[in-house]
Amino acid sequence: MTNLAATPRLGKGVKTAYDRTRESHVVLFPEGVLVLNETAAAVVGLCDGRRTIADIAARLGEDFAGVLPEDVAELVTRLAARRVVETDG
Amino acid sequence: MAEAPFGLLAELTHRCPLQCGYCSNPLELVRRDAELDTAEWCSVFDQAHALGVLQFHLSGGEPLARRDLPELVSHASGLGAYLNLVTSGLGLTAARLDDLRRRGVDHVQLSVQDADPGNADLIAGVKAFDHKLVAARLIREAGLPLTVNVVLHRMNLDHVGGIIALAERMGADRLELANTQYYGWALRNRAALLPTKEQLRQADLVVAQARARSRMEIVYVIADYHEAHPKPCMYGWGARQLTVAPNGDVLPCPAATVIEHLGIENVRDRPLAEIWYESSAFNAFRGFDWMREPCRSCVRKEIDFGGCRCQAFQLTGDAANTDPVCSLSPERAKVDLVLDTETGPAPLAVRKVAR
Numbered sequence: 544m545t546n547l548a549a550t551p552r553l554g555k556g557v558k559t560a561y562d563r564t565r566e567s568h569v570v571l572f573p574e575g576v577l578v579l580n581e582t583a584a585a586v587v588g589l590c591d592g593r594r595t596i597a598d599i600a601a602r603l604g605e606d607f608a609g610v611l612p613e614d615v616a617e618l619v620t621r622l623a624a625r626r627v628v629e630t631d632g
Numbered sequence: 633m634a635e636a637p638f639g640l641l642a643e644l645t646h647r648c649p650l651q652c653g654y655c656s657n658p659l660e661l662v663r664r665d666a667e668l669d670t671a672e673w674c675s676v677f678d679q680a681h682a683l684g685v686l687q688f689h690l691s692g693g694e695p696l697a698r699r700d701l702p703e704l705v706s707h708a709s710g711l712g713a714y715l716n717l718v719t720s721g722l723g724l725t726a727a728r729l730d731d732l733r734r735r736g737v738d739h740v741q742l743s744v745q746d747a748d749p750g751n752a753d754l755i756a757g758v759k760a761f762d763h764k765l766v767a768a769r770l771i772r773e774a775g776l777p778l779t780v781n782v783v784l785h786r787m788n789l790d791h792v793g794g795i796i797a798l799a800e801r802m803g804a805d806r807l808e809l810a811n812t813q814y815y816g817w818a819l820r821n822r823a824a825l826l827p828t829k830e831q832l833r834q835a836d837l838v839v840a841q842a843r844a845r846s847r848m849e850i851v852y853v854i855a856d857y858h859e860a861h862p863k864p865c866m867y868g869w870g871a872r873q874l875t876v877a878p879n880g881d882v883l884p885c886p887a888a889t890v891i892e893h894l895g896i897e898n899v900r901d902r903p904l905a906e907i908w909y910e911s912s913a914f915n916a917f918r919g920f921d922w923m924r925e926p927c928r929s930c931v932r933k934e935i936d937f938g939g940c941r942c943q944a945f946q947l948t949g950d951a952a953n954t955d956p957v958c959s960l961s962p963e964r965a966k967v968d969l970v971l972d973t974e975t976g977p978a979p980l981a982v983r984k985v986a987r
Binding site for chain 1: 686
């Protein structure tokens with residue numbers, strides 16, 4: 544799993560957008576599309592290459608109840624497997 | 633009701649400077665004077681976007697052969713779509729690429745025929761190899777993400793290690809190694825392209841090792857004739873993707889022109905949304921109700937959707953049959969016969985647009 548001190552950023556060639564047809568935030572990358580739920584969209588929006596996983600979890604905690612850093616790390620790990628985000632760790 | 637599509641493969645033209653014998657374009661290529669014009673393509677993009685398409689793959693043939701490509705890119709980009717340029721790299725200059733990048737191209741997929749220059753040019757039918765090196769450098773210098781796509785077959789499969797090394801030297805972010813799928817020109821040239829079992833075994837090992845160590849993402853598309861299970865029909869027929877051919881024909885997949893009596897419709901005659909949701913072509917193999925045995929009761933039906941409808945039609949004469957690549961197909965013997973008989977030397981017909 545991704546280290547809590549990692550600072551994820553969007554991968555090369557990855558764009559985020561809001562899709563009015565599906566009323567969802569989406570991630571667009573070279574050969575695919577991911578439709579994000581509200582939490583995932585918030586996490587992706589905070590992957591700026593500066594914030595750590597812990598920072599992201601703390602920031603999300605202001606808007607959502609019960610956000611654990613471990614949950615954010617697990618989501619980032621899954622997004623990294625799809626190359627949507629990159630981490631150096 | 634079907635869901636909205638995510639991706640549009642826009643085959644802007646069938647014109648191409650290359651003559652690859654493995655091309656998946658149909659044998660009957662669309663001539664220039666039958667191509668959709670600029671306004672018609674812009675309308676296709678508008679309609680696709682309104683339908684829910686988020687990703688446009690600008691392909692062909694060679695999309696750079698369209699003089700209005702910059703206008704088309706600007707228009708599609710203005711809709712907020714993700715733009716993937718699928719190119720041979722021939723005709724790409726620093727100025728042209730810079731212009732396309734500014735107008736909104738997000739990603740470039742560059743085809744490469746082989747790591748051996750002479751063999752690469754032989755496969756392409758023209759001197760193309762040096763252009764590929766230049767194109768890769770330009771794409772990298774423009775800061776655009778690069779996917780190198782290599783179609784694998786008997787004539788280059790033994791060089792897969794060198795091909796991986798070449799893609800790394802080119803600075804590719806992704807490498808797609810796609811064993812030839814036999815449609816269009818590739819089907820016609822199957823006897824010259826089918827790899828041997830031993831070639832595939834060796835290549836599989838090389839690819840597995842490279843995947844473990846390379847910084848590139850390596851996508852490997854299997855040689856389905858040699859497999860026990862078929863490849864999935866995209867994400868299901870009429871489920872996530874659609875293709876618009878150069879003349880405006882709207883296809884569930886790029887190979888679907890081979891299926892007779894499918895009832896293919898054209899954007900010049902009917903709105904794209906109606907074709908997607910209501911046409912008989914798009915509804916023919918949606919869902920699972922069309923399936924026969926052994927697919928209907930098969931646990932794999934939600935994984936592979938019965939395999940490829942186009943291949944079922946080409947090899948068994950009925951698109952609703954199980955893909956004969958499947959070991960459970962009663963017609964698997966047809967594929968085995970091909971594997972047994974089509975691995976010797978054979979001539980390669982070059983792809984050409986009729987004049």
